Amino acid sequence: MSNRLKEWRRQYNDIPIPAELDDIIESALTSHTQQKHSKKRWLWPTSIVAAASIFTATVNFSPQAAKAMSEVPILKQIIEVITIDQIHEDEESKSIDVEIPEISGLENHQLETHLNQAFLEKGKQLYQEYTDSSGHLAIQSDYSIVNENNQILSIELHTFKAEASGYEQKDYLTIDKELQTVLTLPSLFTSEAYVEVISEEVKKQMKQNMANDENLIYWLDDVESFTTINREQSFFINEENHLIISFDEYEVAPGYMGVVQFEIPTEMIDELLVSDRYIH
Amino acid sequence: MNKQNMFVQMVEEHKQDYYRLAYSYVRNQADALDIVSESIKKGLLSINKLENVDALRSWFYKIIVRTSLDFLKKHKRMTVSDHDTITYLQRGEQDVYMHFDLHDALAQLPLQYKTVILLRYFEDLKIQEIATVIDENVNTVKTRLYRGLKLLKLELTEGDEMDE
Numbered sequence A: 001m002s003n004r005l006k007e008w009r010r011q012y013n014d015i016p017i018p019a020e021l022d023d024i025i026e027s028a029l030t031s032h033t034q035q036k037h038s039k040k041r042w043l044w045p046t047s048i049v050a051a052a053s054i055f056t057a058t059v060n061f062s063p064q065a066a067k068a069m070s071e072v073p074i075l076k077q078i079i080e081v082i083t084i085d086q087i088h089e090d091e092e093s094k095s096i097d098v099e100i101p102e103i104s105g106l107e108n109h110q111l112e113t114h115l116n117q118a119f120l121e122k123g124k125q126l127y128q129e130y131t132d133s134s135g136h137l138a139i140q141s142d143y144s145i146v147n148e149n150n151q152i153l154s155i156e157l158h159t160f161k162a163e164a165s166g167y168e169q170k171d172y173l174t175i176d177k178e179l180q181t182v183l184t185l186p187s188l189f190t191s192e193a194y195v196e197v198i199s200e201e202v203k204k205q206m207k208q209n210m211a212n213d214e215n216l217i218y219w220l221d222d223v224e225s226f227t228t229i230n231r232e233q234s235f236f237i238n239e240e241n242h243l244i245i246s247f248d249e250y251e252v253a254p255g256y257m258g259v260v261q262f263e264i265p266t267e268m269i270d271e272l273l274v275s276d277r278y279i280h
Numbered sequence B: 001m002n003k004q005n006m007f008v009q010m011v012e013e014h015k016q017d018y019y020r021l022a023y024s025y026v027r028n029q030a031d032a033l034d035i036v037s038e039s040i041k042k043g044l045l046s047i048n049k050l051e052n053v054d055a056l057r058s059w060f061y062k063i064i065v066r067t068s069l070d071f072l073k074k075h076k077r078m079t080v081s082d083h084d085t086i087t088y089l090q091r092g093e094q095d096v097y098m099h100f101d102l103h104d105a106l107a108q109l110p111l112q113y114k115t116v117i118l119l120r121y122f123e124d125l126k127i128q129e130i131a132t133v134i135d136e137n138v139n140t141v142k143t144r145l146y147r148g149l150k151l152l153k154l155e156l157t158e159g160d161e162m163d164e
Helices: A003-013 A019-030 A062-071 A109-132 A195-214 B001-027 B029-049 B053-074 B083-090 B093-099 B102-108 B110-123 B127-134 B138-151
Strands: A080-090 A093-105 A137-149 A152-162 A168-176 A235-237 A244-248 A260-264
Touching: A003 B001, A003 B102, A003 B110, A019 B029, A080 A109, A080 A244, A080 B001, A093 A109, A093 A152, A093 B083, A109 A137, A109 A152, A137 A235, A152 A235, A168 A235, A195 A244, A244 B029, B001 B029, B001 B053, B001 B110, B029 B053, B053 B110, B053 B127, B110 B127, B110 B138, B127 B138
Parallel strands: A093 A137
Antiparallel strands: A080 A093, A137 A152, A152 A168, A235 A244, A244 A260
């Protein structure tokens, strides 16, 4: 290599890297939200498949601790989610395609193990369903990061089963990276009042949406109509730091609506929040 | 590991390379940062369409290069790359050491040569990878490298090859 080229390569590598690069990369990498699945809608004519098995991770969480810690700056942990295992089988009349995530980098090893076991169990359970089935079953399950910032990491587990009919499910897991805990819906609020406030907001949005688009149907003015959210309703916090409430397929709407989600305006709930650490 | 995670990991590892490449086109810090950011967003949106993960690296370089070129077009800072420029560059030996500085030299170089030179000699891509990035065949890449080197008055010393 000529000396001049060597000199130029040195100059090239000396191009100063601005301090902002890391932040810009970080925010670009987390810009990707739920676009991956949000446009998918399935129309399945017949009956409802198996009941939802909601992925839950129960971990102790103290709202007081969250509030106290929120003012203390803590070095950012490198917490990663990778695919630890993949199950893929394709037979004549059935198939399975499952990605099993694994979290690493949590200092709270007990929590890490607990979560990773839950992910693994979920994968095993799907595989069991697959092997037990005599055919006409397709199972797909993968995960994605719906939001990550300095404080939290939200993981979406997306499962879709197609039998005679289809069933779509999205489970969310949100981790506070600094406090090394899993957020639950009750842990975000000071009292149980949020259940009613959010339920009313959801109903309001359902009505609005139906008025705006006649193709949308929620079970609202029906015998089995939606009345209230679960106190442990599935949720995540999006990049705008807003709370998103998620319902599984068939939970509040006909199957063709798939998984339905509602963004709760922060001003509706900010008086009920323990702190503005996550939602604001 | 799924494609998206591989992509994220690659970006984290090579972010400085991507920045330097973008900077070499626009020679402006803020614009280069914009290009890197926009490229990553484009990448995330289209990663699922990438069929062969082995091509991940050249696939993303392609996005960076295209985003940079689009930027130059939009801002009409495109280097003149007509015959006159080339003739000018080929003229008289006395100019050689006046363009000793990398950035000045690159600024004089028409874009089609600049891209292959940057990717081959500064980002260390293989000829085949560059062919993927610019959607041309291997021979075209070699020809452009050869001409680019000539324009830069860069002679490869013996034992050096364009390819590896």
